[in-house]
Amino acid sequence: MIFIDVEEVKLKIKPTWLAAARDVKKLLSAAATAKERKRIIDDNSHLWRELKTILASVSHLKCWYCETRDHRSDNAVDHYRPKSRVAGEHHPGYWWLAFDSDNFRFACTYCNSWRNGPEGTAGGKQDYFPILAGSIRAVGPESILSEEVPLLIDPCSATDVALLWFDETGQASGNPHGMEFDSAAKQKVTESIKYYHLDHVPLVEARRRIYAEVLKICDDADKANKWWNKSREQSAYDGYREAMGRLARSLKRENEYSAVALCAIRGYRATSDAARIAFEYLNR
């Protein structure tokens, strides 16, 4: 998961869209019944679909939750806070945020919908939105959202994104360098792996490959640099520069699973000079 800046999204939204969303929000606030609200939401669902291209563009077409880029899937505009119901709760859903772009997330099918993986895993966010026990669930437009502590890691929160870590097996877990800053970190990581289906086996395998590839590049760079320093051979110098270039490219946020590359490099710093240099100077 990489950080997605909602301000970047807002800059791309046309004033006409904002005006239309404002009008629908007024209709929703004036609706007398939950049934009427549902009809208004359904009738205007084209509004969030209209923003899909913008949402996709800020993540370079990758799912905001898992960083997968699937060219043969429609993907979806997910409502981070579910708009019509909250699974497992007596809650009307966060209907007042149904047309609020801050609540939109670009999501792949596996993160957005419940799926049973053929390898025995299961997950998908659907209408689930667990919050920390003791925090106050928002129930209407008058509620204070900051009093609610979501347990699903939010790609639009820089502090949340830092909680996830990926290891050489490709599995997601808590960031060993960042858990102490958030007392709810462990729960957030556990719930997010479950509801974003981050243990889906093909995804884990894709991350494992990226991780191994990055370590291989580090090793290649170290080997070439060592030989260059010993031999002063031009080919060794060229090899070193080429490998460091590949490392820098692996960290670019437009790459699938760039967060995995960052974890691999960060975790390999003590072993590899190339990893240390890449983490300290090429992590832009």
Ligand SMILES: [Zn+2]
């Ligand atoms: Zn996804």
